[in-house]
Amino acid sequence: MATNRTGAAQRPNGAPQTKVCQFKLVLLGESAVGKSSLVLRFVKGQFHEYQESTIGAAFLTQAIRFDDTTVKFEIWDTAGQERYHSLAPMYYRGAQSAIVVYDITNQDTFGRAKNWVKELQRQASPSIVIALAGNKSDLAAKRMVEFEEAQAYADENGLLFMETSAKTAMNVNDIFLAIANKLPKSEAGAAGAAGGGRRLADGEQPRPSQCCK
Amino acid sequence: MMDEDFPTDFQVIVVGTGMVESIVAAACSRIGKNVLHMDSSDHYGGLWASYNFEGLQKFIKEVNSDPDRQKQVYNLSEKWFIEKESAQGETTDENKGEPRKVWSQADFAAEYRKFNIDTTPKLLFSRGPLVELLISSNIARYAEFRCVTRVLTWLNDQLMPVPCSRADVFATEAVGIVEKRMLMKMLTSIVGYSEEEMNNEFKDWNNKTLKEYLTHKGLTPNLIHYILYAIAGGNNSLPCLEGVKECKKFLMSLGRYGNTPFLWPMYGSGELPQCFCRLCAVFGGVYCLNRPIDKVETKTVDEGKTVVTIDSKSKKLNCDHLVIGVHECPEELMSSEPAESCDISKAVFVTNGTIMASEKEPLTLLRFPPLADDDNAVTVLEVGPATGSCPKGLFVVYFITKKTKDAESDLKPYAERIFDMSGGDQTAATDKPKCLWSLFYNVKDTSSPVSSVVDNVHVCSGPDAGLDFDRAVEQAEQIFKKICPGEEFLPRAPNPEEIVFEDDVTHGPEFQREQDEEAEPKE
Numbered sequence A: 001m002a003t004n005r006t007g008a009a010q011r012p013n014g015a016p017q018t019k020v021c022q023f024k025l026v027l028l029g030e031s032a033v034g035k036s037s038l039v040l041r042f043v044k045g046q047f048h049e050y051q052e053s054t055i056g057a058a059f060l061t062q063a064i065r066f067d068d069t070t071v072k073f074e075i076w077d078t079a080g081q082e083r084y085h086s087l088a089p090m091y092y093r094g095a096q097s098a099i100v101v102y103d104i105t106n107q108d109t110f111g112r113a114k115n116w117v118k119e120l121q122r123q124a125s126p127s128i129v130i131a132l133a134g135n136k137s138d139l140a141a142k143r144m145v146e147f148e149e150a151q152a153y154a155d156e157n158g159l160l161f162m163e164t165s166a167k168t169a170m171n172v173n174d175i176f177l178a179i180a181n182k183l184p185k186s187e188a189g190a191a192g193a194a195g196g197g198r199r200l201a202d203g204e205q206p207r208p209s210q211c212c213k
Numbered sequence B: 001m002m003d004e005d006f007p008t009d010f011q012v013i014v015v016g017t018g019m020v021e022s023i024v025a026a027a028c029s030r031i032g033k034n035v036l037h038m039d040s041s042d043h044y045g046g047l048w049a050s051y052n053f054e055g056l057q058k059f060i061k062e063v064n065s066d067p068d069r070q071k072q073v074y075n076l077s078e079k080w081f082i083e084k085e086s087a088q089g090e091t092t093d094e095n096k097g098e099p100r101k102v103w104s105q106a107d108f109a110a111e112y113r114k115f116n117i118d119t120t121p122k123l124l125f126s127r128g129p130l131v132e133l134l135i136s137s138n139i140a141r142y143a144e145f146r147c148v149t150r151v152l153t154w155l156n157d158q159l160m161p162v163p164c165s166r167a168d169v170f171a172t173e174a175v176g177i178v179e180k181r182m183l184m185k186m187l188t189s190i191v192g193y194s195e196e197e198m199n200n201e202f203k204d205w206n207n208k209t210l211k212e213y214l215t216h217k218g219l220t221p222n223l224i225h226y227i228l229y230a231i232a233g234g235n236n237s238l239p240c241l242e243g244v245k246e247c248k249k250f251l252m253s254l255g256r257y258g259n260t261p262f263l264w265p266m267y268g269s270g271e272l273p274q275c276f277c278r279l280c281a282v283f284g285g286v287y288c289l290n291r292p293i294d295k296v297e298t299k300t301v302d303e304g305k306t307v308v309t310i311d312s313k314s315k316k317l318n319c320d321h322l323v324i325g326v327h328e329c330p331e332e333l334m335s336s337e338p339a340e341s342c343d344i345s346k347a348v349f350v351t352n353g354t355i356m357a358s359e360k361e362p363l364t365l366l367r368f369p370p371l372a373d374d375d376n377a378v379t380v381l382e383v384g385p386a387t388g389s390c391p392k393g394l395f396v397v398y399f400i401t402k403k404t405k406d407a408e409s410d411l412k413p414y415a416e417r418i419f420d421m422s423g424g425d426q427t428a429a430t431d432k433p434k435c436l437w438s439l440f441y442n443v444k445d446t447s448s449p450v451s452s453v454v455d456n457v458h459v460c461s462g463p464d465a466g467l468d469f470d471r472a473v474e475q476a477e478q479i480f481k482k483i484c485p486g487e488e489f490l491p492r493a494p495n496p497e498e499i500v501f502e503d504d505v506t507h508g509p510e511f512q513r514e515q516d517e518e519a520e521p522k523e
Helices: A036-046 A107-123 A137-142 A148-158 A172-182 B019-032 B053-067 B106-110 B128-137 B166-173 B175-193 B195-203 B208-215 B221-231 B240-252 B272-280 B405-419 B470-483 B513-518
Strands: A019-028 A059-065 A069-076 A098-103 A129-135 A160-163 B010-017 B035-038 B073-080 B091-092 B099-101 B145-147 B150-153 B159-163 B262-267 B285-290 B295-301 B308-313 B315-325 B344-349 B363-367 B378-383 B393-404 B435-443 B457-460
Touching: A019 A036, A019 A107, A036 A059, A036 A069, A036 A098, A036 A172, A059 A172, A069 A172, A098 A107, A098 B378, A107 A129, A107 A148, A129 A148, A129 A172, A129 B262, A148 A160, A160 A172, A172 B221, B010 B019, B010 B308, B019 B035, B019 B175, B019 B272, B019 B315, B019 B457, B019 B470, B035 B272, B053 B106, B073 B405, B091 B150, B128 B272, B128 B470, B150 B221, B166 B175, B175 B221, B175 B240, B195 B240, B195 B457, B208 B221, B208 B240, B221 B240, B221 B363, B272 B285, B315 B470, B344 B405, B363 B405, B405 B435, B457 B470
Parallel strands: A019 A069, A019 A098, A098 A129, A129 A160, B010 B035, B010 B315, B035 B285, B150 B363, B315 B457
Antiparallel strands: A059 A069, B073 B435, B091 B099, B145 B262, B150 B159, B295 B308, B308 B315, B344 B393, B344 B435, B363 B378, B378 B393
């Protein structure tokens, strides 16, 4: 299981135990390929066969701990805005990573995934780390997208690639780990908000990762 | 293909994705209304949108070729001050060592995505209604901001920093020690007035101006300039009480986030409507761009209830309430044309440096007093690469004023004070930044409220010439309260950590062992 979500960011003695790098990760892919299920599996370790779009939950955080670094993902779900091709540009702003999801039992969703990759290359930051996830690998009997085909496409476009199953948890943590591994864990990454600006909060104080003078 | 499964019945349909429309959509969706939010164009924001450089070129072309759009936006005048292609990328000034890029039009085209140019650039007061709303609704987590680092004014034919905080007043070298005390006293007293005290103190100043009041108080011309033009953002005719309230608003927002009272949204003001749209979507709102409406009909069904039907792409969409942007609203639905008001003159410039050198990248609000007697005050915002507005090495500068003649005549004299608009060698040492590209245009002021002939059709105003979003927030709340009387306006959305999923519920210890076994899940 992934590490405690908030514990790692605490600084009980004023000095951080580990370096905390926060990254914005956006999910893309056709409706019903399992975007939310992947995140729920990763963040909560859960799977619901008949997952409805989770009202009010399209924004989750999860941390992965390496030796000296905690990578905190701020995960953005599309909130259904992709359904009628109406995803807002703000969705991509400052995203350092993306998972483009398709359903291995549905060739159309793979075609659409390629379009999402193009869209990311057009809209998002040039340095974005993109992973392609062929989800529903537990349904291999009904497979319509060959592993090799997707792997070849991913290689051509410099994408990370894994087949995943939110249902069995196969490769779910792994794909997030692979992304975390590839992200530059520099000071810039540790600077808090994704675009380098500031977030507004209840308190007048900046967030802990920014308050060191 | 997309239309087969398109739902047709909603409680609320919102047409247009401007600021007011988007806030209303979010507020309705947040309390559980079933919302459809659509826009006839392919992007969010309407007249509140921001564009990358390519999108802006498309916007200019569209307006120039569509007489209907020229009713809203007119007098467009775009000008390049640089070559189409550059012979060489960079030249190095050997004395300074810093290479200064020579920009060409081709460079702008190549880096078009790094531009985010606003059609309605606005700031947020750190303690103003929009910041409070973003925080209280938890929509703030969708956006990032930068603090405005300085407020400047034009005084004695040069740019001058305006001391706004206590520390600034003491640090400034622009005014003497006696003036400092005078300024501190005035600012302290303004900030200290309660509403009642304020009305009381200024009851004899009803028909007088702020300038008259400040003069009466014995302030020097410099101090009057700072307070009247830079802090209150006014002109010579600004009524006294109104001006004092503006000053108080400015002063109250100091000390929350930065050295000035203002925040600027990363990637531009056009991000903010999108943040509200996202909240609407997160709570189940359906989003559909590229969906023009053809017709709006109202029909009374049983119990005197009125249903609004919209024809869109040969589909009939029904709703209990229609919220519609003034530019999308059919004329026969509006009970009156928006009140005639002064239109807005705007300009955008891209320059190769800041208007006033600074240690770190500055983010500047410059308030120009009127340069001629019948001019209006001019608001200038200069934003740099750190705000996501333009590529490194450039600045985007916005000019806004009330229209007197046309945008170019109204604003060019001001621009010439702070930019070198002669074109020519970009590497030449000048005391003013070079203007590389400019756009002037006028916008019809559609910010005054318009009522509709039907109770359940709500018309949203367009952008106003003001510095902040406060009027949009206020109007959105009023519309929401009409649609959902008694409901809370944008209550706090839960943090992800607080959302309880079904399986998260931890049950208390069972009382009887036997029942425990019965409750064992079947594997």
